[in-house]
Amino acid sequence: AQTVTQSQPEMSVQEAETVTLSCTYDTSESDYYLFWYKQPPSRQMILVIRQEAYKQQNATENRFSVNFQKAAKSFSLKISDSQLGDAAMYFCAYGDGGSQGNLIFGKGTKLSVKP
């Protein structure tokens, strides 16, 4: 069975600095998708970034980028120029590419941003 591990329950970053959140996963599949979701204190979870496993190029979305290491099964999220609004729970998720797949989430990392 696939698993997703986020080893950092909490992280803290100074405003305008860079922080990296780690995520590892375990799968025997070759076709899959990886996601980072953000859940601010208001609770509505939103997508931050999505990576297709068959693409070698790391996905980027403005200040958010990933370091996807397929062989190591690692999918870390880098947040550059951190802002106060980045404070949230961040969830890493794995999606199987098959018809019966669904998203498997990690336990999350709580990110605090210090002014």
Place this chain on the structure above:
Amino acid sequence: ETGVTQTPRHLVMGMTNKKSLKCEQHLGHNAMYWYKQSAKKPLELMFVYNFKEQTENNSVPSRFSPECPNSSHLFLHLHTLQPEDSALYLCASSQVSGGAIGANVLTFGAGSRLTVL
């Protein structure tokens, strides 16, 4: 309204009560999901409806009963719950193409915070 709307936002119920959670999506998606979010645990998928047909039921106790009357509405009927069922219940939707559910981006609602006394 846009996005995924969940009601009620907060619900307190006794163990003998019957209540329902409602979810509505205005995105034209064809799949809807119920997730349970408990403190310090990963999100747990409870039910998936793909094209209104239930395709996943991850060993959820029968005291939780889903209903999907159409592709825009999803309900979670609750009865004789236990205190350990207290959690945030999240509804989500996605547009599934080619049958690859796991490839799709989920749009979540804000959740219904359930407390069972």
